[in-house]
Amino acid sequence: MATQSLSLRPISISFSRSDTPKTGRSNPTRLGLPSSFLGDVAFLRSTNPIPCIHMPLVTTRSRTVFSSLPTAKTDKASAEKIHKWSARAIKAFGMAELEARKLKYSSTGTEALLMGILVEGTSLAAKFLRANGITLFKVREETVKRIGKSDLYYFSPEHPPLTESAQRALDWAIDEKMKSGEDGEVTVTHLLLGIWVEKDSPGYEIMASLGFDDEKAQELAKSMDKDASLTYR
Known part of the structure; x- marks a missing residue:
């Protein structure tokens, strides 16, 4: 086949x-x-050239809210009197607010805290729940059965406020850690047992309906201080 040469x-x-x-x-x-x-x-x-502007991944509002969990007792507001929450517990709380918003609830209750623990998923408490057949799907299903669904056109606030029982669960977790007299953080296990203490709350009723009982609570309490802190990226 003949080829043509191109001269430039x-x-x-x-x-x-x-x-x-x-x-x-x-x-x-x-x-x-x-x-x-x-x-x-x-x-x-x-x-x-026009400089490239990188927006922060976490807003100032988010950092402020999730640096610690709310407490209803003013005598615990001082950092000197209160143990810090573990990173897992803080993330579980954030996921609880998100679950409440997904279901379009006006507040964050014990049932949302329970779902938040399971969504976070890496704590000893979450693993204990799953090992005993208590999964996020089951808890969410039971929540809708007991509380129902919100109006289609209702929008939850950005940070749904805690119900009284949910606030007491958080305060119980703090009290329990302080009573131990040990150093360390308030863990997800403290939070889960705080939910279990609220006998009349939806979170307690859902846990009980799915097979959680006082015997399991005592077993879980043995690992209350073993949830090491975790830094999320």
Whole structure:
């Protein structure tokens, strides 16, 4: 098969000294180049590009809310009197608020705290629940059966406030940690047992209906302080 050879001749462009501005760069307007090319050249030669702005992944509001969990007792507001919550517990609380919003509830109850623990999923408490057949799907199903669904056109607040029973569950967890006299953090296990203490709450009723009892609570209490802190990325 015959091939054709293509010969390219070099193109020489000559211009006078007036074509070269004081910057030492050739002036493209004297070379007969199209105006679109001039725009490209101007862009490429820009010495002051627009800076790239990176938005933070976590807002200031989120950092403020999830740096600690709320307590209803003013005497526990001082950092000197209260143990810090573990990273797992803080994330479980955040997931509880999210679950409440998904179901379009106006508040975050013990049932939402229970779902938040299971959504977070890595704590000893969450693993204990799953090992005993208490899963997120079952808890969510029981929640809808007991509390029902919200109006289709209702929108939950960004941070649904805690119900009284949910607030007491958090306060119980703090009290229990303080009573132990040991250093460390308030863990998800403290939070789960705090839900179990609230006998008339939806969270307690759901746990009981799915097979959780006092014997399992005592077994879980043995690992109350073993949930090590975890940094999430």
